[in-house]
Structure formats: C-alpha cells, structure tokens
Amino acid sequence: MVKSQGVEVYLVRYEDNHRYPEYECPSPYEEAQHTPNEVYVEAITGERYAIAFVLTRDFNFRGSPEVKLRCRFDDIWIRVIYSADEVRKSIRSIGQFRYTMADKPGLVDGK
Numbered sequence: 001m002v003k004s005q006g007v008e009v010y011l012v013r014y015e016d017n018h019r020y021p022e023y024e025c026p027s028p029y030e031e032a033q034h035t036p037n038e039v040y041v042e043a044i045t046g047e048r049y050a051i052a053f054v055l056t057r058d059f060n061f062r063g064s065p066e067v068k069l070r071c072r073f074d075d076i077w078i079r080v081i082y083s084a085d086e087v088r089k090s091i092r093s094i095g096q097f098r099y100t101m102a103d104k105p106g107l108v109d110g111k
Contacts, residue, residue, distance in 0.1 A: 006059030011041055014048035050102040071101050
C-alpha cells in the first residue's frame with residue numbers, strides 16, 4: 001500500500017473488490033532494501049487482482065485541471081483521465097474518489 005499526501009494505492013481481489021491483507025517484510029528479506037510504503041500480499045494461484053486508487057480530502061490538486069491514473073500490468077498500460085472537478089465532487093460528497101483498475105479497462109468498479 002502506498003499512502004501519502006491524500007493518495008492511497010492498494011491491491012484488491014478482482015472477483016469481489018475485497019482488499020488483500022498486507023504484511024510487513026518477511027524475516028528472510030529484512031536486510032533487503034525496501035521503502036516504508038512497501039508491503040507484501042499473499043499470492044494465491046489462479047486468483048486475479050486489481051489495484052485501487054483512492055484520493056482523499058488531503059489530496060492537493062496543485063491547480064491541475066485533471067487527474068491521470070496510469071498503471072502497467074505486464075506489458076499492458078492502462079490510463080484513465082478524470083476532470084479535477086469530477087474528482088473534487090466525489091471527495092466533497094463521500095470523502096474520497098476511488099477508481100479500481102484491473103488488467104483490462106472497465107472490468108472492476110470504474111469509480
């Protein structure tokens with residue numbers, strides 16, 4: 001999970017959009033270099049995942065007219081663009097803007 005400056009990114013199960021449990025770095029890798037935002041999830045054979053992007057009230061648009069989300073699954077790039085006004089409206093009404101991105105566009109929740 002990455003959580004910084006009003007941005008949170010984490011993995012969810014593709015089938016039900018349920019957040020994967022996150023674990024700290026396993027002991028054999030304790031000496032490996034990793035960032036404070038780096039976590040581990042248990043890989044389950046045959047299970048698909050998606051990535052959830054969440055923007056909260058702490059997000060600073062810095063005057064940008066749009067929000068661009070971009071993610072790469074293997075060799076497939078997925079890009080999504082929302083107007084800043086649309087994102088602000090969602091944050092004002094429900095406290096966050098959320099988009100879930102799967103390995104093919106539009107396969108999970110879309111917002």
